[in-house]
Amino acid sequence: MSVGQAAVALYPQTGVAASARRVRALIRRHAYLLLKSWPRLVSMIYYPTVTMVLWGFVTIYLKPTNSFLQSAPGFFLGAVLLWDVLFRGQLGVSLTFIEELYARNLGNLFVSPLRYYELVAGQLVMSVLRTLIGVGGACAFAWVLFHYSIFSYGLPLIAFFANLLMFGWAIGLAVSGMVLRWGLGAEELAWAAIFLFAPVSGVYYPIAVLPSALQAIAYAMPSAYVFEGMRAVLLSQTFRWDLLLRAFALNIVYIAIGIVLFRVAIAYARKRGMLLQMGE
Secondary structure (H helix, E strand, O other), X not given: OOHHHHHHHHOOOOOHHHHHHHHHHHHHHHHHHHHOOHHHHHHHHHHHXXXXXXXXXXXXXXXXXOHHHHHOOOHHHHHHHHHHHHHHHHHXXXXXXXXXXXXXXXXXXXXXXOOHHHHHHHHHHHXXXXXXXXXXXXXXXXXXXXXXXXXXXXXXXXXXXHHHHHHHHHHHHHHHHHHHHHOHHHOOHHHHHHHHOOOOOOOOOOHHHOOHHHHHHXXXXXXXXXHHHHHHHHHHXXXXXXXXXXXXXXXXXXXXXXXXXXXXXXXXXXXXXXXXOOOO
């Protein structure tokens, strides 16, 4: 029996246990890379914290003369932190895949027993980890500097977090597919793509202020329903289940599209022998 046959006998390639083991191995690889590098951790917390501090001081400046901010003092801070959940969710998926391109490791991944859905599962778990680190640090500074806690939303926060994270996953998978299709020249999409959705997501203003054509686009975005739901909780203390259910339904559609686009890009790269050629 060869070494390869012995490895297969000891570690079978099929079954739920074998699949879970491969996903854990992928997660450990990226978790070690992330958690053993303090500059990475600092940079993940730095950007959301700076943005949160900026809007916090804007709120302090405007609050004495603005009745809206007096009734909802945490409006901008909550919007910033929830927006960063979407941004970090997308970036976590994209950067996990791009790290494999930097390391020229795609060939190793795709000749291993790792299945496509296991690769996706590993990316999603790392997205959650990156989001918790980045947004968690900003939440801590929000409490220390402005005595604001996003956890005051209570149960609605879980629904907001989950829906924004799911939408970020969908965008991240689509971006990963585009980077695989067009190479690291498309890497900037990982940072820029999400901002195409910011104007129609109603992060800082209601969707009603948009022109009618943009309103139609906004209501096709899960993020618009989430931020409308956030405003309902802040201004009228009402949790709009209807908005969150619509966001969830749209997220299912967008995640399916993201998975398909990523799968098509992998098939295209395999067919043209690009997996061993991609890297820095």
